[in-house]
Amino acid sequence: MVKERLVSTRDLECYIFVPKIKPLTSLLTARIIELAALHKAIIVCPDYRLLPESPGLDILSDLHTFYTWLHTSLRSFLISSFSDSRPTSDLSNILITGESAGGYMAIQSSLLGETKGVKAVIAHYPMIDLQDPWYSIPSHKEIFNQPPPSYPPGWLDAQLKVARTAAPVTSRIPKEEDLDLFVALLQQGRYTEILGADSSLFPLENLKKVKEERKPLMPMWIFHGDKDSIIPIQGTWKFMEEVKRVFGEDGAGKVESRVVVGAEHGFDNDEVGLEVDWVIEAQEWLKEYWP
Template structure:
């Protein structure tokens, strides 16, 4: 917990990138933003001879945080190897925020990322033209979705939404099945080595939110939150297996496995899942369940699950050219770039 709050303001990992922040949606009077990052070398006149020409591929990246915490540029949740990947191929990263639970619903989250998809296609070319004076262009025909934890869940969801427009997919220790007992049983379980937070942490927070809404006469909306109280809320929901209880019962929309059973399919360029064998936040068994489901309904998909020793977040120490990672990503990168 201390590391999350201590590192929250250390933006040094983004030093090699120019960042454009822009609103893409307004709900009531609340603006939801997205960040566009591109290597500074693309906009540096002294480096133009070294920079590739033409429109650049796009990494569409979704942040983690259990759908409860974090934001698009929260440093501890932004895997360094994604930044290395963007530098390696002079790619543009697009990283949207979205409404967070429990103030909003998971259907609101999915609506936001879908609205962002359409807004990105409408406005990103003009945004880059204006902000970079035409020196940086994005190739929206070459999109790879990426994300870890809750961001991995959203990466997979968007890939099912747009299988013909997204080249390939990466998800790292994703939440695959919110209905699994690990996420929804209400049973207590250890998460990292954290102290156990009270069972009623989530309920008390929601009670406070409802009182705020009654006073203000409007919904409370949160789309970026990374303080200690918010992380206690996130970890309490994980420790007491409550996250899945925030998902609706009826619609198949939030459920990846049900969507696959109903005929949804991933992009033909391939799907790569990376998962830690010792994950105490999102169990690796659920990624194996996704692998099994795809073997049944889409056996020809280029799907790869790479399981490594380590906890949730194990890849944050990885380097792009580490042998195991370089080998793991080669197929999805090739599909992304061709």
């Protein structure tokens, strides 16, 4: 672990996994570890600030800061921290991957210009269409087939008021008995509001800017379960439609998506290895671009 940035007296941490060194298995699925080991890749997992204590633009600031650190400091960190094994990093051969909100960050990385050395992006059930009514309009939403929890009157407003003056948060895993702040934001249609209004926060807007600035579209593979009750697959479908509309069939050829039929959010857990059909298909696609 390395402390990458200090924000409001709180460190933003970055976790490094080097093959043959004990992995941080609580942070990584077995499949990602297997893929890294197969290609002798180093995994770098950065923290970033979370909503609602920090607005969306702060989150993107952390994203850009991480890539600056990656390209200026990773090599020296590896030398000082792993002197026995002497690992080396190939920063001209980067694969970006993330799931859920991390999938959003992976896609945003490629669309916001953090493409130095990047060969491909893989996004697992990502948040993409954050202006969709799912995120911005109050409605009845059953998460994991559970009826909406009952929130006390004013509970969310009180939480958001506290968050405005709270220290930055980089990890939030509610206890089973606690009310879930993220679910409350979805149920009451406040997520888009809390994220912010700047166009750079929205992948669909950034997609258009990439085209306008005549920048290349990075090779991208997105997979999503059609039964996702937290981040609906419609966002991925809309992104794919926009890719084709903006870049045309030829320009969109490097961007692909796969629907995993019957799959819920987070379906690719540790029980899913490299031998599963949709993982095999993704690996075959990846061979064209990385490593």
